[in-house]
Amino acid sequence: MRIRVEGGHALNGTYKPSGNGNAAIAMLAASMLTEQPVILQNMPDTTNVQAMLDVAERLGAVYSRAGNTVTIQTPQLVRRVITSEDTDAALGALLYLAPILVRRDYVRLEVDFPLNRIRTHLEALRDLGLDVINVEGAVEIRSTKWDYKDIILTQTSVTATAIVMMLAACLGKETIIHNAASEPHLQQLGHLLERMGAQVQGLSSNVLHIFGKEQPLHGTDYTIECDHIEAASVAAIIALTGGRGQIKGTRQPDLRMIAKIYQRLGLHLDVDQHDTFIGRHELLTVSNREEDVDSSIETAPWPGFPSDLVAIATVIATQARGTSLIHEKLYNNRLIFVDKLKAMGAQIVLCDPHRAIVVGRSPLYPIYMDSPDVRTGLGMLAAALIAEGETVIDNAQALSQNFDRVLNKLKNLGAKIVVETA
Helix, strand or coil, rough: CEEEEECCCCCCCCEECECHHHHHHHHHHHHHHCCCCCCEEECHHHHCCCCCCCCHHCCCCEEECCCCEEEEECCCCCCCEEEHHHHHCCCCHHHHHHHHHHHHHHHEECCCCHHHHHHHHHHHHHEEEEEEECCCEEEEEECEEEEEEECCCCCCHHHHHHHHHHHHHHHHEEEEEEEECCCHHHHHHHHHHHHHCCCCCCCCCEEEEEECCCCCCCEEEEECCEEEHHHHHHCCCCHHHHCCCEEEECCCCHHHHHHHHHHHHCCCCEEEEEEECCCCCCCEEEECHHHHHHCEECCCCCCCECCCHHHHHHHHHEEEEEEEEEEEECCCCCCCCCHHHCCCCEEEEEEECCEEEEEEEECCCCCCCCCCCCCCHHHHHHHHCCCCCEEEEEEEEHHHHHHHHHHHHHHCCCCCCCCCCC
């Protein structure tokens, strides 16, 4: 899919983000912990979610979809193997390790990537007492039950935390998880597990205390909260285009840190309990307070500034008067996208794979972009929407991998976007 974006138009109005896609894929896995139906409302319609539903169906789940409501039920799990085809289609398919182990006691994981990518996951399973063996290029895991386990994750991995949470809710009587990830989507997973019968303490912290029950988990219904990454990205886009707007259905705790970092770049959000308001910004200026002299924007595990917003923060920095340091501390090569911004006229020096110095304000000019990275797609779209002229973005279907109908919703705010499907 190719899109043509005519920049230079202010976006105004009310925007409602879709349900959190990362929460959705974790909840699809959790729904298969029980034989009973689970109803998930506000389910985003993204390619990631559909890929997870396809894998769930191959494992034995039956689901129906009515609008944004998905009802899923798994009378029995018919497979005990997660193949490389499953994880290639949806890396989140690793989450299905938990329901297979809970209901079938054994799983074989066949992947075509180095196992050091999931070292934290495998170490956590061993720490829980599960039998984990590398066999012929695959990993075979056998489950066990426990009365009490106190483990620490070697990394604050979202996927590893989710897998351990689900296993603890079903196989353990009492489990403590240190160095757990605590992103909003994991908090939502914890709330779902509680509705299914488990007890989860410490949500929003990095120490979780989970009490399982002897009875199997039961079905329930849950409404997925809005995607804070989509909300924060669109709020920035509205401000950068010179518009004003309201983002409905946001949660204040999810946006507190993001709003503080945006403010450092001169972009101000008014965040209340249920909505976020964006006033018109005439000029963005990097904070000149003495403690902010280097205006460093650093990513960090939650509740720090999310890595998924590093692209949009960099675009903001190109439009803010002053000098900013963007420091991506969590992942390698997440700053490769700055080459596209430099081609548009931004003044950026890429110091190394983790740091970039941005000098603003720089007018941006339209270019041709190919294959926007899934995690930087909205940042690149923001740059296109503020550039004077027409920017062409190829392979723009990447935007639908994590975000539901985002192009149509931006067009409703006044964005000039033409979609070419050929």
